Amino acid sequence: xxxxxxxxxxxxxxxxxxxxxxxxxxxxxxxxxxxxxxxxxxxxxxxxxxxxxxxxxxxxxxxxxxxxxxxxxxxxxxxxxxxxxxxxxxxxxxxxxxxxxxxxxxxxxxxxxxxxxxxxxxxxxxxxxxxxxxxxxxxxxxxxxxxxxxxxxxxxxxxxxxxxxxxxxxxxxxxxxxxxxxxxxxxxxxxxxxxxxxxxxxxxxxxxxxxxxxxxxxxxxxxxxxxxxxxxxxxxxxxxxxxxxxxxxxxxxxxxxxxxxxxxxxxxxxxxxxxxxxxxxxxxxxxxxxxxxxxxxxxxxxxxxxxxxxxxxxxxxxxxxxxxxxxxxxxxxxxxxxxxxxxxxxxxxxxxxxxxxxxxxxxxxxxxxxxxxxxxxxxxxxxxxxxxxxxxxxxxxxxxxxxxxxxxxxxxxxxxxxxxxxxxxxxxxxxxxx
Numbered sequence: 001x002x003x004x005x006x007x008x009x010x011x012x013x014x015x016x017x018x019x020x021x022x023x024x025x026x027x028x029x030x031x032x033x034x035x036x037x038x039x040x041x042x043x044x045x046x047x048x049x050x051x052x053x054x055x056x057x058x059x060x061x062x063x064x065x066x067x068x069x070x071x072x073x074x075x076x077x078x079x080x081x082x083x084x085x086x087x088x089x090x091x092x093x094x095x096x097x098x099x100x101x102x103x104x105x106x107x108x109x110x111x112x113x114x115x116x117x118x119x120x121x122x123x124x125x126x127x128x129x130x131x132x133x134x135x136x137x138x139x140x141x142x143x144x145x146x147x148x149x150x151x152x153x154x155x156x157x158x159x160x161x162x163x164x165x166x167x168x169x170x171x172x173x174x175x176x177x178x179x180x181x182x183x184x185x186x187x188x189x190x191x192x193x194x195x196x197x198x199x200x201x202x203x204x205x206x207x208x209x210x211x212x213x214x215x216x217x218x219x220x221x222x223x224x225x226x227x228x229x230x231x232x233x234x235x236x237x238x239x240x241x242x243x244x245x246x247x248x249x250x251x252x253x254x255x256x257x258x259x260x261x262x263x264x265x266x267x268x269x270x271x272x273x274x275x276x277x278x279x280x281x282x283x284x285x286x287x288x289x290x291x292x293x294x295x296x297x298x299x300x301x302x303x304x305x306x307x308x309x310x311x312x313x314x315x316x317x318x319x320x321x322x323x324x325x326x327x328x329x330x331x332x333x334x335x336x337x338x339x340x341x342x343x344x345x346x347x348x349x350x351x352x353x354x355x356x357x358x359x360x361x362x363x364x365x366x367x368x369x370x371x372x373x374x375x376x377x378x379x380x381x382x383x384x385x386x387x388x389x390x391x392x393x394x395x396x397x398x399x400x401x402x403x404x405x406x407x408x409x410x411x412x413x414x415x416x417x418x419x420x421x422x423x424x425x426x427x428x429x430x431x432x433x434x
Contacts, residue, residue, distance in 0.1 A: 044249025
């Protein structure tokens with residue numbers, strides 16, 4: 001059971017149109033987040049239903065657009081039963097993620113009389129998300145292998161591990177099956193949805209399905225949610241873009257009266273610095289399983305070397321002798337081994353932590369930390385350690401005494417195995433690339 005509210009004009013006329021508002025991404029989002037839009041649309045004569053988004057079955061790693069569309073359809077049926085609302089004039093409005101959900105709901109029900117999308121996306125969710133985070137990083141001044149290689153690679157691994165829900169959902173066939181009049185709204189400074197690429201794909205899909213009753217409007221100085229923004233989309237002000245609510249009111253009146261405009265697109269050109277890039281599924285050798293196995297190898301190989309040294313030191317202090325002295329084959333320090341161990345551990349653990357931090361704080365508010373030569377200082381430090389690890393692996397191989405005890409040969413051999421595997425792994429993640 002979902003809970004909601006209906007916002008209507010004080011002196012509401014009978015037979016009025018209604019609209020259900022569908023949230024963007026977020027777990028358990030409360031209806032109050034869309035109260036500003038609801039009040040603004042109600043002032044245009046509409047009855048507006050807003051509802052609390054589900055939390056059960058929806059999280060950062062789990063969601064179903066089909067299930068969310070069913071929730072929206074339940075809200076539509078509720079609004080159609082409200083006194084004074086004409087059931088033949090109830091439509092649906094979707095923001096951001098709702099731009100995938102609302103068209104799906106509209107394609108399933110003839111009870112929906114019109115469709116409005118704001119900041120909608122006609123691309124696959126994974127492609128959109130990698131673009132948004134990369135765009136945020138570039139806007140923060142980041143260039144090079146971190147944003148070009150490491151960030152999309154991390155998303156592919158996360159997706160392969162089943163931690164990115166609905167990654168390859170294809171909205172185009174759904175859009176092509178929408179028969180209702182469509183109003184598409186985008187802020188010129190949308191930093192979360194590619195505002196230049198999406199509208200043409202939307203129009204092409206609608207035309208393919210034979211639907212030419214669409215109107216696209218771009219709002220200047222507006223962000224992803226068509227709110228005012230003073231700084232190119234980074235900060236969202238409470239106020240809607242001037243003329244946005246009025247457009248919704250007048251367009252709904254036309255659409256529900258059988259006079260929906262045909263194939264219109266107006267407003268200033270949207271700003272999109274970089275194109276999106278396709279994000280294909282991971283091959284077997286770059287899958288989450290292989291990456292996990294490499295991580296285990298690194299932790300054992302790089303971490304085992306100092307652990308064994310520590311155990312030996314503790315045993316010596318406790319009066320337990322290994323039975324070997326320096327003259328009888330006792331293990332001697334291998335030049336470069338400690339560099340491989342310490343550098344490798346720092347790169348593997350630090351690299352994953354920094355990548356997770358970056359994608360979780362990415363998008364329009366990306367905060368990569370201090371930059372040097374357009375590269376994050378943290379990433380440059382990890383790259384320097386990666387190079388040191390490779391150099392240490394070579395030194396260890398050259399200086400490794402072949403006459404060492406069997407246990408020591410196993411210990412150093414495992415360390416070098418980790419170092420050898422580390423080279424292609426670091427290249428794959430961009431740690432050895434500019």
